[in-house]
Amino acid sequence: MDINENVLNGRITLKMLRYFYAVSQCMHFGQAAEQLNISKSPLSAQIKELESVLDVILFERTTRHVQLTEVGLLLQQECALLFELFRDSINKVTQAGRELDNTINIGLMSSIFWAGFGAALREFKKSYPEYTFNFIELAPQKQKQALIEHRIDIGLARFADTQNIHPLSAKLLYAEPMCVLVSDEHPLKRKQSLSLDELINEEFVFIDRTNSASTDMIIEVLLESGFYPKVTQEVIEPTTLMAVVATSTMVSIVPQSYRQHQWQNVCFIPLKETISADIYAIYHSGSARESVNAFLTAIPGLLSQQNIS
Structure with a gap:
């Protein structure tokens, strides 16, 4: 029986290749099984079945190490291409479906x-x-x-x-530009506008940098204005940021459109300098x-x- 027939009759499956690829990525059966959310025994059985169907050795195994053979390395590369092609194909189908509806x-x-x-x-x-x-x-x-x-x-x-x-x-x-956000009990609340250098002694709360590049951009602008801000807290959600400012002496720099929402206990103060929130x-x-x-x-x-x- 040739390889094509093994694929067509289901002896070589996408799941089997996915299991192999997971082991080849971390070189550890236990870690691969954990990633795949299965036990180690069926994972090992699938790899052995794949080796049997292909009539090759994919891994060199010792009690301490797992290493890809030359054939295993080739299959790893081919699996990477196969999975990428599979993802692209599925994405094209789903995109075509969205166009139709x-x-x-x-x-x-x-x-x-x-x-x-x-x-x-x-x-x-x-x-x-x-x-x-x-x-x-x-x-x-x-x-x-x-x-x-x-x-x-x-x-x-x-x-x-x-x-x-x-x-x-x-x-x-x-x-739209950025503006300064303070609580309604903050000493700066009565300011009609603020310059960045007036914030030099303030403690800041920002959106987490992994969620928004705006935080790094704001810090860079503050550095250019002459000081590195004391960032006391970073939060995931903008609503959390608003709550932190409303209940503390921390300040933030946020998009001007945030003031369109009905927030309590905070004040929005225009910045004299322009920081883009477009x-x-x-x-x-x-x-x-x-x-x-x-x-x-x-x-x-x-x-x-x-x-x-």
């Missing part, structure tokens, strides 16, 4: 809605009732990966997260989907109509 998958952070995005989408739907939206909450870095894997059609992120995004493209949807759409520039192109064309004007200032 006019669904636009949008990756975003929920704080984007504070900039009037929900109202803009309602207006968009009046002109394009055939389109539906599927919102997937993703941090900007994960949005980029989801775009590359065709799991979403558009990502929504701030200016700082649009740098170095090749092969993706970015389009400005709405321009909202961008991240997308595949080669996308031929009419729904994506319609979104990119219409949303900038609709966001501006929300009169956020």
Whole structure:
């Protein structure tokens, strides 16, 4: 029986290759079994069955070490190509399905809605009732990966997260600056505006840097203004950041549109310097989907109509 027949009759399966690949990546049967959420015994049995069907030795095993043979190394490389091709094929099918049902998958952070995005989408739907939206909450870095894997059609992120995004493209949807956020009991609350150097002695809370490139951008701007900020806390969610500021003496620098939400016990103070919090759409520039192109064309004007200032 040749190899093609072994594949066709199910003796060589995708699961079997996935098990082999997991072991080849960590070179440890126990760790691979843990990653695959199975016990070690069926994993070893699958590898032995694969070796038997292929009539090769894939691993050299001792009591202390596991090492790939030359044939095992070749299969590892081929599996990597196979899984990549498999992912691409599945992504193409799911993307084609979205095109057929006019669904636009949008990756975003929920704080984007504070900039009037929900109202803009309602207006968009009046002109394009055939389109539906599927919102997937993703941090900007994960949005980029989801775009590359065709799991979403558009990502929504701030200016700082649009740098170095090749092969993706970015389009400005709405321009807005950052401002200073303090509690309503903070000594700076009565200021009509603030310069960055007036914050030199303050303690800061920011969004976690793994979730937003804006934090590193803000810190870089503060460094250029003459001081390194004392970052006391980093949080995951913008709502948590608002709560921390409202109940402490810490300050933050946030997009101006945050003030459109009804927050208690905080004050928003304009910055004399400009730090960009502009909202961008991240997308595949080669996308031929009419729904994506319609979104990119219409949303900038609709966001501006929300009169956020």
